[in-house]
Amino acid sequence: xxxxxxxxxxxxxxxxxxxxxxxxxxxxxxxxxxxxxxxxxxxxxxxxxxxxxxxxxxxxxxxxxxxxxxxxxxxxxxxxxxxxxxxxxxxxxxxxxxxxxxxxxxxxxxxxxxxxxxxxxxxxxxxxxxxxxxxxxxxxxxxxxxxxxxxxxxxxxxxxxxxxxxxxxxxxxxxxxxxxxxxxxxxxxxxxxxxxxxxxxxxxxxxxxxxxxxxxxxxxxxxxxxxxxxxxxxxxxxxxxxxxxxxxxxxxxxxxxxxxxxxxxxxxxxxxxxxxxxxxxxxxxxxxxxxxxxxxxxxxxxxxxxxxxxxxxxxxxxxxxxxxxxxxxxxxxxxxxxxxxxxxxxxxxxxxxxxxxxxxxxxxxxxxxxxxxxxxxxxxxxxxxxxxxxxxxxxxxxxxxxxxxxxxxxx
Ligand SMILES: Cc1ncc(COP(=O)(O)O)c(C=O)c1O
Numbered sequence: 001x002x003x004x005x006x007x008x009x010x011x012x013x014x015x016x017x018x019x020x021x022x023x024x025x026x027x028x029x030x031x032x033x034x035x036x037x038x039x040x041x042x043x044x045x046x047x048x049x050x051x052x053x054x055x056x057x058x059x060x061x062x063x064x065x066x067x068x069x070x071x072x073x074x075x076x077x078x079x080x081x082x083x084x085x086x087x088x089x090x091x092x093x094x095x096x097x098x099x100x101x102x103x104x105x106x107x108x109x110x111x112x113x114x115x116x117x118x119x120x121x122x123x124x125x126x127x128x129x130x131x132x133x134x135x136x137x138x139x140x141x142x143x144x145x146x147x148x149x150x151x152x153x154x155x156x157x158x159x160x161x162x163x164x165x166x167x168x169x170x171x172x173x174x175x176x177x178x179x180x181x182x183x184x185x186x187x188x189x190x191x192x193x194x195x196x197x198x199x200x201x202x203x204x205x206x207x208x209x210x211x212x213x214x215x216x217x218x219x220x221x222x223x224x225x226x227x228x229x230x231x232x233x234x235x236x237x238x239x240x241x242x243x244x245x246x247x248x249x250x251x252x253x254x255x256x257x258x259x260x261x262x263x264x265x266x267x268x269x270x271x272x273x274x275x276x277x278x279x280x281x282x283x284x285x286x287x288x289x290x291x292x293x294x295x296x297x298x299x300x301x302x303x304x305x306x307x308x309x310x311x312x313x314x315x316x317x318x319x320x321x322x323x324x325x326x327x328x329x330x331x332x333x334x335x336x337x338x339x340x341x342x343x344x345x346x347x348x349x350x351x352x353x354x355x356x357x358x359x360x361x362x363x364x365x366x367x368x369x370x371x372x373x374x375x376x377x378x379x380x381x382x383x384x385x386x387x388x389x390x391x392x393x394x395x396x397x398x399x400x401x402x403x404x405x406x407x408x409x410x411x
Pocket of ligand 1: 040096097098099100123170174202204232233234235241244245246
């Protein structure tokens with residue numbers, strides 16, 4: 001007799017970022033080099049100041065306090081201070097990556113059956129965490145032509161219903177690279193305050209803002225302490241994705257109390273990670289500035305290269321390390337599969353993430369892909385060359401299939 005898996009388990013969405021991984025593995029087995037533009041795994045070295053801390057591993061790898069060690073939380077508070085943000089230890093819970101902070105935030109803000117409003121396209125794992133928490137996501141559609149910025153308040157509010165409990169903003173945004181202007185964040189905060197909603201702001205890319213922008217945080221908003229819940233992470237800032245360390249930060253006492261009880265249930269955040277993470281105190285502001293400069297250079301390179309590919313539409317992202325590119329294809333996933341299964345240029349191909357899974361509204365994003373610029377500039381250059389060649393080959397093949405070269409696939 002086969003046992004019944006829960007509806008929650010069956011309905012859990014697969015990650016569009018990872019679901020084509022078996023095809024990439026097959027390509028690698030065939031000897032093809034795969035440039036990974038599909039996933040936000042940076043190639044930058046984790047700071048030595050953090051790695052060195054691991055030389056002093058204690059004899060007993062003990063549990064830590066559920067909200068994090070004194071050293072790590074103090075280091076985090078020092079980091080916030082360096083940004084001019086006043087945060088106290090009782091406003092912070094160290095988590096297993098920003099991922100756990102998202103889950104705790106959702107579980108603490110809303111009961112099963114509740115709704116969370118967020119701009120789409122959005123970081124796909126919000127869908128997974130919402131599914132775990134029994135919540136539905138209500139999207140506010142944003143468009144590439146507007147740089148994926150938010151609509152005016154009246155339109156934004158149309159997504160709210162009596163079941164809405166929270167709004168999620170990811171700023172800077174994954175997957176679009178949009179950095180919301182202060183007036184946009186203020187507008188959403190006011191909506192949340194006026195309608196009695198939590199505002200969960202995912203700031204795991206906080207420092208990665210370009211063209212002279214300064215890192216900003218919703219923790220600096222005045223008058224919204226009860227609403228604002230910030231998700232933070234060391235993964236991207238310190239190129240330390242494998243460390244699995246992040247934080248939930250809020251001045252709302254009841255929310256922190258609820259999240260702390262959840263944190264107690266899972267005992268503690270990773271101990272070794274906190275030892276390494278406390279090394280952030282040894283990094284001056286030049287560390288973040290250097291990393292940001294590097295990503296800005298990659299963005300510029302990729303933007304120019306993508307603009308040079310016929311019929312590809314991109315807006316220059318303002319932050320994070322992603323583009324959402326509109327391609328002259330009907331189905332971004334079919335194109336991504338083609339790249340991995342059928343195409344190689346000089347023994348190499350690229351993996352991109354089909355963007356449809358980043359939207360909640362059916363049908364949107366079908367002709368888009370998300371591209372991450374987490375490779376060094378030489379690899380990025382090579383990857384775009386392959387992408388351009390792959391796109392031309394795919395269009396030729398599709399045109400053939402649809403009855404000759406005169407048929408255009410998508411205008
Ligand atoms: C927007 C956003 N939030 C949260 C996370 C979670 O990161 P982690 O759990 O590694 O901190 C990611 C990872 O890609 C992300 O892009």
